[in-house]
Amino acid sequence: MTSNLPTAPCQVAGRFGLLERRLRRYHPRFQRAVRALAARHPRLADLAASFPALLFALAVPRARLDPARAIACVIDGAALAEVAALADLPVWLRKLPPEAFVRPIPRLPDGELFRRQIANHLPRSPELAPTWLQLVADAAELAHEPMAAWVAREFLREPRPVATARLRLICLWAWFSSQPATLGHDLIDRPWTPDLRIDAARSATNDWRTVVALHANLGRLPIVDMWLRPGRMAGYEFMPLDSIAAIAAEAKAMRNCLRSYGYNLAHNRSRLWSMQRDGERVATLKIACRARDPLPNIVELKGAGNVEVSREVWWAARQWLHRHDLSQIDMRQYDWATAPLDRTSWLSLWRPYWLAKRSIPDWLPIAPSREALEAL
Template identity: 80%
Template sequence: MSCRPLQVAGRSELLERRLRRYHPRFQDAVRALAARHPRLAGLAASFPALLFALAVPRTRLDPARAIACVVDGAPLAQAAAPADLPLWLRKLPPEAFVRPIPRLPDGELFRRQIANHLPRSLKLAPCWLQLVAEAAELAHEPMAAWIAREFVREPRRVTTARVRLICLWAWFSSQPTTLGHDLIEKPWTPDMRIDAACSAAREWRTVVALHANLGRMPIADMWLRPGRMAGYEFMPLDSIATVVEEAKAMRNCLRTLGSSLAHNHSRLWSIRKDGERIATLRISRRYRDPLPNLIELQGPGNIEVSRELWWVARQWLHKHDLSQIDMRQFDWGTAPIDRESWPSLWRPYWLAKRRIPHWLPVAPSRTALELL
């Protein structure tokens, strides 16, 4: 009895097991391509990603040339080139592919780095691959290698919702001649961990929002006048620079109030004595009262201030004719973004990426700003 039928049956069974590992949605396409030639079927073992990429090509990719290379017995590197598929994908299992494979980084340094950060979990492999592709597209290859490493380390902390902002901040971290870079307090570096990167990116977004809300010109109407009372000096925080300086000196969160200032809901003042910053004051409406009120008055690090200082602040407030102050407010979300600041912030990114993404439009958008 010949053992050849048994060998053929064994190979068919092995191929079937490999094909079953592809996502059910794409099984028919993968099987149809594998059935066209034994060498194409062999990719299920030697290069699962290439078989998938040829069966489920991404938009505007014609797989014919790569398929011909495989059928002709060309080396895998030669066959993968017309499919624009990096060879490091050979190490990924069929379970990693749940959508057409996007463009992926393939620099020499990246290839060396990515080998150390491949996903160990079949379940997490698709998310890992998508994050690597997005990081490369949104930022650059070093960011793609970094996100691959951080996802393998702590997959629960690396989510697609976080990646866009982190990548935008990381890209501007490497662009020293841009306004976006000037607003960064802590730039991205490859040795950062995910939590530190998220924190620094959020801080940058806060300053970006302040800049987009206030623009370059000082707030024209501070409601009240600078002045002195009982030895204390009341100074307006009417610009990006004064707000940022006060926030740093007083260790508080004033930088988060850009939207409140733009919507005419608040005004900020610095209280000083003998040139020293003593407290930060926020003026706003309280409940149904249409007149200005003392809403917050706090010292460095948000500590409570004395009863005396509250009384001084109230005396200063009531030196003004409060009935004449226009405190009409914008409805939340309706105050316009500064038209000069928006393109100044994002133009370098649009030009470098040669596109204007839908999430970062040309027209100033409060929605886009809030979704970063």
């Protein structure tokens, strides 16, 4: 009688072939380190099939992580969960393929709820896995575990929009969404929630950044020199939009983009006014230089929703403007990007984040920085 069981040499060859195919799948830059560790003991080599992330983490440890004890435990036959804990590696990484690891594995979230959530959002494509893993790690570090789970889900739904999004900014917005006692939270119109899709999140984040920039540019004190004086003409009241509160109220009531004017106002390029009648807002004015004319002009005059206004409104605005001695108005402008940001607002905005994260990252420095604000 002959047996259908493979002979011992065939079993060894088959096992060797499987491990070799797995080892080949690691990134070429780390092949030597991974293979060197796998060659030290069969149980280490077996990790290439049973727990590719663990083999990689032990061969290419992150900074300040000594893998010696974990390696010894693998050789002694310890349970994989025990070894993973020594390597500070979540067990949920066990299902990721070797292609996922293209740099030392960073710290990753591993809360009980996160483990249940992430099981539904693991990448099936080896090509997507490295970007997915880095985005999850970044979101956890920049915001929190719920944000990391959200990023994992959204990246699998729409990889390109998530990969090209301004993740730092979205994570800041998401973090402040859960911090009600902060200025950053107060400036949010639409907070982050786990059910949002990436497009809605990007839109809400951009709105928040616009208001953040307005505060950083103008600060809490009103604009002292509005160039012109409040007054009344032909039944219309001309009211200065000289503070963040006034600008925000006008923008909301008139459904326009005034909140984006912080940069322009800080560089002394324009002034904003509200035109009202019987307590009702009629139009919003932008006063600035036109072309090479050094004197103030009405460069924009729009009704609610940026609709055109009547000749009557234009005529009243012209009469009010020319009531002033325009030759005496000082309209000296700052060169672009040279007006300082408001330090008090900058510190009020970001201090809660620095304290919570116990660090002041280079991308969000303690000194007010236009470069950092633009890079968010």
